[in-house]
Amino acid sequence: MTDTRLDVLAIGNAIVDVIATANDDFLTREGLPKGSMRLIDADEATRLYDHMGPAREISGGSAANSVAGIAMLGGTAGFVGQVADDQLGAVFAHDIRATGVEFTTPARAQSDVPTARCLILVTPDAQRTMNTFLGAAQYLPPQALDEDQVRSAAILYLEGYLWDPAEPRAAMERAIEISKAAGNRVAFTLSDAFCIERHRDGFNRLIDDGRIDILFANEVEIKSLTQLEDFDAAVAQLAARLPLLVVTRGEHGALAVEGRQRVEVAAEPVDKVVDTTGAGDLFAAGFLAGISRGRPLQESLRMGAIAAAEVISHYGARPEADLKALVAKKLA
């Protein structure tokens, strides 16, 4: 590993979340499976937005949420993602920079494709159903990478969602090469089960080619990826193929397997769960903030659980509380 300036550099969708509450009937009427993420085109984005209730806009994007969390925890982080030269693009850039994340990807000038947005419907049970219009985010080209920046990150963190469009996939594959050549670690999140349905072979190949050092997944995702019904069997099969596997289990906590070491933590208690958007992203943030600074697995998992608990206690997938102070207090 060369001298590293950044703890984590993430590549992901640069998205502004548009968050509205909705009841179960609305999801049924719109034919939306609760808890899922689907990709939508511009027409569907307009149609659904017209039907949705009043919303709030808060910057999002899975890996972007994670690096925002890392910066709030005192880590050094960068983000690579494509916005358009429009108002939502300016909102995204402001918010991520204002958390202390290095973000230098130039906005895409063509005015025909706007900045990505994710229409998020939060039901009274706090679950989120996501409808993503990728817009400019799907045009992140490999040339947008700053190779020195990639080399400067101890951990490169990649978002499975961004595997859908061809250009960003090529950018991520190039970033993996650079990172590996520099002796740094590559982390990857499987993002969601529908995403795995679309890319199971590709994701399995990344793992078996040794291009992933740290894999983040939840229960449903590891079952889907391995096509094994039994959770423990899926964990065992995947862990044997990876240096480090991290699995989140919602209210049942999380576990990490690194070689022969297997560590579990309970979920952090939450007074009232308002919106589960960002739970996995902030878990990854806490965990990466820990291990990138050499903290033990147990402590890193706890940091993930604390950050996840904060983000599900309010609307939006970016932390509102002083995460660093919160973690210091909870770990004391």
Add this chain to the structure above:
Amino acid sequence: MTDTRLDVLAIGNAIVDVIATANDDFLTREGLPKGSMRLIDADEATRLYDHMGPAREISGGSAANSVAGIAMLGGTAGFVGQVADDQLGAVFAHDIRATGVEFTTPARAQSDVPTARCLILVTPDAQRTMNTFLGAAQYLPPQALDEDQVRSAAILYLEGYLWDPAEPRAAMERAIEISKAAGNRVAFTLSDAFCIERHRDGFNRLIDDGRIDILFANEVEIKSLTQLEDFDAAVAQLAARLPLLVVTRGEHGALAVEGRQRVEVAAEPVDKVVDTTGAGDLFAAGFLAGISRGRPLQESLRMGAIAAAEVISHYGARPEADLKALVAKKLA
């Protein structure tokens, strides 16, 4: 009064709020008097935004917040205000229509002036300090009025803030004429003390010309308007010049004076005050929703207090809870 289709039609600034937390040191460094609203230009908006923390965008605008509240309380309401043909303009239009408010003012096509935004800094004591870039909102022309729509509203509700720019002021003066000629009532909010400093003579003239039937103000504002130090003296002086005066007193509740009748209510208790933005706007919403449907003063004031309590319990100046159910429960 002719047959009325709308309970309330409001004319006000069409604004998207950009809400960030800040500490007192930040306000001091930026030279911002806590709790104030100031108008800023495009350059200052860019400069301050660059300094602010990560934000959330939620539709705002004082009178727009009020009609959103009225619609959520089951009233029929319309809004007139100027947005630009841009992403924040689309956000504003979506949000107000999604609450059930009639909003038909065409977006302004010229691309050089964007939709208005209000940079709001919320300090840990829940006070808000507002920095408004008026953008397109200041160009609302009298021709944008739909005269039939104005005639169709039992109450025309006007925002003092919009008295600053010349075109909207002319639009509001024209709307008063139409409303008065139709035998409807005109309500007006003084907005804030700095606004009164700029327009004291104009506001006093509106009152003494008999063009205002219902005036909304807080303690500081009635003292500023009357230039009387003593609260009771200010109330007495103003009440004598108006058919109906409504004064909000923050945690000390509110009062209404109509002829010889004077009614007071206590503030509604709130578990935790998070952000006082919109307290006055939602008080006006509850009160107008009541009196426009013939409810007694006492009950209308209570509706105002309940709506205000809801909006200060979270970030943003638009209600999040089911206001109608909340009022039904609290008044039961």
